Amino acid sequence: MDGLATIAFYLGVIAYSAASTLFFLDLARQTAPSPRSAWGPRVLAAGAVLHAVHVVVASLLLKRCPVESLHFALSFSALVAVAAFLLLRRHANLDPMGVLVAPIALTFLVGAQFVGVDLAPEALISRPLLVLHVAANVLGLGIFLVAGAAGLLYLWQERRLRDKRAGGMASRLPSLDALDRATHRLLLSGFPLLTFGVVTGAIFSRELSTFAGAALARTLFGFATWFLLAGVLVLRRLAGVRGRRAAYGTVAGVLCVLVVLVIYVVRPGGPGT
Amino acid sequence: MITVVGLSHKSAPIEVRERFALPADRVPELLRGVVSRPAVGEALLVSTCNRVELVAAPRSGSSLEAVASASREALSALAPSAPENALYALTGGAAVRHLFGVAASLDSLVLGEPQILGQVKEAYEVARKTGTVGSVLHRTLARAIRAAKRVRSGTSIGAGQVSVPSVAVDFARRIFGDLRGRTVLLVGSGEMAETVARSLVSSGSRLLVVGRTPEKVRALAESFGGEPCAWSELALALERADVVITSTSAPGFVIEPVHVASARKKRRGQSQFFIDLAVPRDVNPEVESLDGIFLYNVDDLSRIVSESLLTRGREAAQAFSIIDEEARSFDRWADAEQATPLIVALRERIRAALKFELERSLRGRLRHLGAPEREALDTMVDAAVNRVLHEPTTRLRQAASIGELDTLAFPELSAALEHAFALDAGRSDEAARSERSENGSAPSVPRAGSGDLDAASSDPRAAELDTSLELEPAEDAGAGAGGSR
Structure with missing residues (x-):
């Protein structure tokens, strides 16, 4: 079992690396691109399967539910990001987004190895709620990572169009419209999870009476994320605000999510210390 | 020779160029205004989204610099607020090469784009209908179009066009x-x-x-x-x-x-x-x-x-060498054309002398001859003039083209002939007539190479060229923006 988990891990790393390279080469090549790059998404999907095998086998070996430990939670959120991307690309030609999604998945898969597998201290308080809280956060993080990637690519593509530049990698990026719609759909999907995560997070902080230091910062950034992304969704709905400003809002929101994650990982006594 | 005064995408941004844009219906008025200036004999306007250029030829006796200055004044009047240095001016061989390059799309933003040749033809047609092109611009445009066609057929400059x-x-x-x-x-x-x-x-x-x-x-x-x-x-x-x-x-x-x-x-x-x-x-x-x-x-x-576009260096170099070749050929033709007034005068003088003697004989000892015989004698005189003057004509053109004949410079040769045949007196009379007509109406005596407006229509060689020019309808019917109007 242990060997299987290790093999799956290394093969997953190889597959994600290969997928990253393929997506990059697809963007960088000079010749006209095919409508859909065949190999990048396939290799990425293979990497996701190996990744899933690694998470399941390793968590079985350690007798840990993936959501009970940040190690697996981080790894699992990358898996969610890949799955969200692979699902999304079925509705529009978003393949070039793989150039960000594949390296993100690789980073999270490898990075999780440096995070301990011990139970989080919060697990001691309200176990069923913790499971839901972490599950919501893991799913939300995965979805927001893809939304952030779409927002970044939107800003890149928009910049290139404003600079009136032809050719180069940007000419092979998805259209602005596709990126804008993808970002919106991902935000709509992730927002309820974020809301649940923020509310349950606040409850935990209250139960643990940890409204200070890292916990306070985490809570504040959690709320900041919620307000930013809620603002993006509400302004789009009510005032038709989309495009560049929505992309900036999304990227800022995802950065806040990552800040919350970093604070959680590096907090005193946390899994990353 | 000619002058080209104007501005293009290479010299001015669209914010400046658009100030010089002239509606198609106002172009004839501009051209008439330009040729009404004392120095300018012929004019046409190439106006596209990428350029506004006034191509002009001088009246006899006027310098190219005077024509360029008059053209600059006329164009500047279109956009008084434009910067003073917005317009460039090319004269002589440089102007010819530029015009050939423009027609061949070597000066276009998109090297080898096909619209410009149609736009140049359209510009010629507008000027022709307005009556502001004579023999010089007619010949120059014919050569420019020929050069452009050679570039298009002889290179792959227009291939793989990204439009x-x-x-x-x-x-x-x-x-x-x-x-x-x-x-x-x-x-x-x-x-x-x-x-x-x-x-x-x-x-x-x-x-x-x-x-x-x-x-x-x-x-x-x-x-x-x-x-x-x-x-x-x-x-x-x-x-x-x-x-x-x-x-x-x-x-x-x-x-x-x-x-x-x-x-x-x-x-x-x-x-x-x-x-x-x-x-x-x-x-x-x-x-x-x-x-x-x-x-x-x-x-x-x-x-x-x-x-x-991928680099088209090889095609561009090849195209420029064709343009150079055509421009050199045009230069030779233009140089040779210097001899035309002298040749015409010499021919007329000899023909007049022979005709005078023939008429005298026909009124005297040959009065019994009938109409067919008189016609035959007339033809014989023409043939004799041609035969006698064939060699001098060839040598004069050669001298004009290369600048000298043996050790005799063309101006010296020309002066000697004019003096020997008393052609200078006749030409002085002609110049005086021309000056009078410049003060009053358009010049009435066509002189090839002089840039006079009616020369093209009265010069049989020009008429011949009318067919070779083949001014097809412009590929870009709208004269205006980028072929956009």
Whole structure:
């Protein structure tokens, strides 16, 4: 079992690396691109399967539910990001987004190895709620990572169009419209999870009476994320605000999510210390 | 020889060029004004979205510098607020090479683009109808067109052309992705605008056409299977349009930020792509500051096209060598043409002397001859003149072309002949007549190479060239912007 988990891990790393390279080469090549790059998404999907095998086998070996430990939670959120991307690309030609999604998945898969597998201290308080809280956060993080990637690519593509530049990698990026719609759909999907995560997070902080230091910062950034992304969704709905400003809002929101994650990982006594 | 005074995409941005843009119906007036100046004998105007150039030839006795100065004054009057150094002036061989290069599309933003040759022909045709081209411009244009055709057929400069329409469609795809079901609004008309619209419609977009002339709008909409809209419906059409192509001949902006902001609000922030193919521009550039609004004008698209092209160094070098060859050949012809007035005068003098003697004999001892015999004698005199003067004519042209004959310089040879045959007295009379006519009406005595307007029509060789010029309808029927009008 242990060997299987290790093999799956290394093969997953190889597959994600290969997928990253393929997506990059697809963007960088000079010749006209095919409508859909065949190999990048396939290799990425293979990497996701190996990744899933690694998470399941390793968590079985350690007798840990993936959501009970940040190690697996981080790894699992990358898996969610890949799955969200692979699902999304079925509705529009978003393949070039793989150039960000594949390296993100690789980073999270490898990075999780440096995070301990011990139970989080919060697990001691309200176990069923913790499971839901972490599950919501893991799913939300995965979805927001893809939304952030779409927002970044939107800003890149928009910049290139404003600079009136032809050719180069940007000419092979998805259209602005596709990126804008993808970002919106991902935000709509992730927002309820974020809301649940923020509310349950606040409850935990209250139960643990940890409204200070890292916990306070985490809570504040959690709320900041919620307000930013809620603002993006509400302004789009009510005032038709989309495009560049929505992309900036999304990227800022995802950065806040990552800040919350970093604070959680590096907090005193946390899994990353 | 000729002068070229003007500005192009290489010397001035669109903001300056559009100040010099002249509606097609005002070009004849400009040309008539230019040739009414004492120094200018002939003129034509090449006006496209990328250039406004006045090509002119001097009257006899005028210098090229005087013509260039007169041309500069005439063009500057179109845009008094333009910077003083906005116009360049080329004279003599440099002007000829430039004109040949322009016709061959070697001076275009997009090397090898096909529209420019049609636009040069169109410029010639307008000037011809206005009566401002004579033998010099006629010959020069014929050579320029020949050179352009040689470049096109002898090199692959025009191959693999990335066109403005293809770039416009590509950018529309980068904004909207699939263009099926998108709405394209065409404001105004013009060949390039219609080509862009056609490309977008063939990608599955719907078309709305707005214009000031209902019949034209209806016809255009029908030809694309689109929907015609009245000019008053422009604001409503803007709300529906994802891509807006403008190509009107309006002197100012037709679409202002307020219109776009209002449409954007109704469209709930959806992106819009404006393609402004008009010169002067139709869309106020400030609209670009609005989120989700992308505006590309002729310069932007043309620059992108030229950047998109793979290097055509070899073809360009080959094309330039053809232009050089043609220009050198033209120079030789132009040099040889210096001898024409002398040859014509010499021929006339000898013919007149022989005719005078013949007439005297026909009134005296030969009075019994009938009409057929008299006609035969007349023909014989012409043949004798030709035979006697064949060698001197050839040598004179040769001398004019290379500058000397043996050790005798052409001016010396010319002066000696004029003196020997007393041609200088006759030419002085002619110059006096010409001066009188310049003060009054147009010169009445055609002299090849002099740049006089009626020379082309009276010179049998020019008439012969009329057929060789083959002035087909311009490929870009609209004289204006980028072939957009």
